[in-house]
Structures are given as structure tokens and as C-alpha cells.
Amino acid sequence: MPKVSTDDPSAAFFNVYQALRKDILAGSLEGGQALRQDDIARLHGVSKVPVREALRRLEMESLVEFRPRRGAIVRSVSDDDLLEMLDIRIALECRALELAIPNMAESDFELAQEVLDEYQASPDKELWSELNRRFHACILEPCGNRQLLSLINDFEQRVGPLVRLRVTEATGLERPMREHTQILQSCRDGAVNDAVSALRIHIETTKREVAASIRRRNISR
Amino acid sequence: MPKVSTDDPSAAFFNVYQALRKDILAGSLEGGQALRQDDIARLHGVSKVPVREALRRLEMESLVEFRPRRGAIVRSVSDDDLLEMLDIRIALECRALELAIPNMAESDFELAQEVLDEYQASPDKELWSELNRRFHACILEPCGNRQLLSLINDFEQRVGPLVRLRVTEATGLERPMREHTQILQSCRDGAVNDAVSALRIHIETTKREVAASIRRRNISR
DNA sequence: CTTCTCACAATCGTATACGATCTGTAAATT
């Protein structure tokens, strides 16, 4: 018996962290909601120490906010915050693509094309956002900059669900598909500037859609 | 008697966090060095709980690394990591400048010019890096994107000291001064593309200097 | 009926306590 001891060393902290993060990103927890340490601890069958570590980590991610002597609350993402994050995403993804293109091999193009084909074939709206995510990951991954890819991934996880709430349903399949195809073609051609500006316009369009959605909601109040 | 109660609420955690962060960024703690929780706790006159919270926060910043059951160590920044961070800095600062220029007022130009004048007048090498930091902050601040500025600031704090170790002494005053002047002039002209590509070249030059320094060190081993 | 005061419950932030695991050293075995 190996007795590999699958027991995670600092598992308690990490489990709480992941659970809270998942719930916050999924939107199950409303912004401003108080996160009582004792409750969370009991819920996960641990004590407060790992809970506080998890909350501190989430605080660093700006997912929760500590108020002195009043504990942690779920940080609500304002409209401005969301638009700011989209601007940052433009910066990060465009740079990544710029660095990625010179490194792309034929197999990268094929992989990206497969994702687009799957996209085309999928009637399921639920899958679109996942396929969109995979396409972006696919063309950016060759950049070889792990920290950059990690940053992009973090922002995607925070921005993605919020954007999906507003535009994915409305935007349809046609426009993103056309833009993705054009980006991939420019990558194939090694046309760095064309590809980057196509990607930039692609994300800027999303940003404008989000801004429009926000505008409409604010007007109709 | 106001009895404002200057006592910080969660001061213990924050003091430890800032002290450790300062030491790590300043390089007083070598990469790989073990950070013993009990020692740090005794040193700051607190218990382990705030220490662990501080370490978790530093872990999120990739400044320390937790090894299961073996505690935390100072994360050493590899040469590749440093070059990666400079690439990210290019992405972030160029985007910030692009967003900033349309928002710049005359007073912004004046402020930036003052920094450059101070630069010119300062014979003190120690001040150059600080003035360089202030110039960058100055022209990027009008972008109005708080999260972006915060990200840029984080990277500056991590990259700055490491870059300074290698290039500041060698590069002199003339080249940065010329590049800064040109960037500011393009900003004044509202020439966004010129300003951004000048800034990009400015940072890329730094990256090349760092890469050259690394190369030389590796060859002579 | 409204507003202020005050005590009590709830919660936070941190210290202390304790089992589990790791590391280093010295004896024991091959």
C-alpha cells in the first residue's frame, strides 16, 4: 500500500479559496454581501484561519474588500471597472498576439481553425463563449510569455462572465466568426499589424457593446 | 479629547506585509531564502496568523512561494521572468499613454516638463530612477484607468529595482532624456501614434539593455 | 410618537495550543 497520502497539505485554505472564488465569479454572491468568517468556516468544516487566508487572497484579486473591524464583503464591480478591464484586456491580448505570431507553427493554425469549425457547427449558444475563450487562448498561447498569459487568463475569468451577461446573447454568431476568421488569416500571412489591429477592433467592439448595454440600462432607470 | 484611536484595525497583518514586501523588493532577502513564520512573528511581536496572511498576499504577488509543509520561500525572479515583465510593461504603458493623450491638459505637459527639467539639473545618479519613475507616472496618469495605473505601478515596483541593478548606471542621462523629450513633444502635438511608438521603443531599448546585461553575465560564467 | 442612551449579542482580529510532518544527525546494518 503506497499510502501516497493524497491529503493535500494546505488543502483547507485552498478549497475555501476556490469555492469562494467560483461563487463570486459565477455571480452567486451579490456584490456588497457580507462574508462572515465563522459561517464560511462552519460551512467548509474548517476554522477561521484558512478562511481568512482565502479572503486575503481574494482581496488581492479585488474580488472581496476588507472593512476594518467589519469583515469582508464581496466587491461589486462597477460599470466603470468593467470598461477599464476591457481596456486592459486590449493592451494585454494585443501584445500577446504580437509576440505570438512570429512563434506560430502550422499546427497552431490548424488548432485555431478546428476551434472555429467547431464554433460554426455548434448551434448551442452555451458553447459559444467557451469556444470564443478557446480561440483566443489558442492564438495567444504561442507568445511564450507565461506571466502575460496568466494575466490574460485572470482578466478573462473576471470579465468573461460579466460580458456574457450583456452581449453574448445579443451579438449572434456572425460578427465574431467573421472577425476571428480574419484574425487567423492575418496570422497565417504573418501580417502582425493586420492581425493585431483586427484583434483590437474585435475587443473594442465588445467594449462598445458593453458600453451600449450599460447606457441603455442607465437611461431606462 | 478626540481619542481618534490611531490604532489600526488590522494593523498587524499589514505591517508585516509591508515590511516583508519592502525587504523582498529591495533585495535584502535573497531568492530561495526560507521565511520562517515563527521568526517573523517574533520579530514583529505578533503571532503567526497575521504572518501567514501577509505571506499569502505576497504569494499572490508572486513574491513568495509556498512549498507544501515546508513553508514559504522568497521567490527568485529568473532572467526570463524579468524579460517577460518588461514585455508586459510595454503592453500596459503603451495602452495607458494611448488613452492618456486625449485627456491631457496644458498643466499635464507643464508638470511633465518640470520633471524633465529637474532630471536635467540633477547630477545625482540616485535621483535619476526616481525622476524616471515620476515622468512615466506623469504622462500615464491622465489615462483615467485606475486599475491600469495600479497594474503599471505594481510592475514598476517589481521590475524597477531589478532593472536599476543592471542598466541605470551604464545607460547615462543622455539617451533617456532625449527619448523622454520626444515622447512629451508628441504628446503635446496630440500625435498619439508617434508618442506610443516612441514610448514603446524607449522601453524596448531598456529591455534590450537588460537582455544584453544578462547575456554578458551568462557568457562570462 | 420620536429620539437618545445603554447594555448585550454578534463578529472580528489575534494569541495560544496542539497534532502532523519534515529535516538533520547519529547509530546500526550490510
Added chain:
DNA sequence: AATTTACAGATCGTATACGATTGTGAGAAG
């Protein structure tokens, strides 16, 4: 002599305990 085993000290990760602070509701004053 080299490698393995055994044991002790150190350290980690977490649970429990406790003072401090803040919100809250009942009762008194206006």
C-alpha cells in the same frame, strides 16, 4: 565505507480561545 534506519528538534498548518469593537434592540426622556 556507504547506505539505511531511528529518533529528536524544528516547523508547519489548523483548531480553539479570548479580548476588542461594532451593530442592535429595549427602555427612558422629551
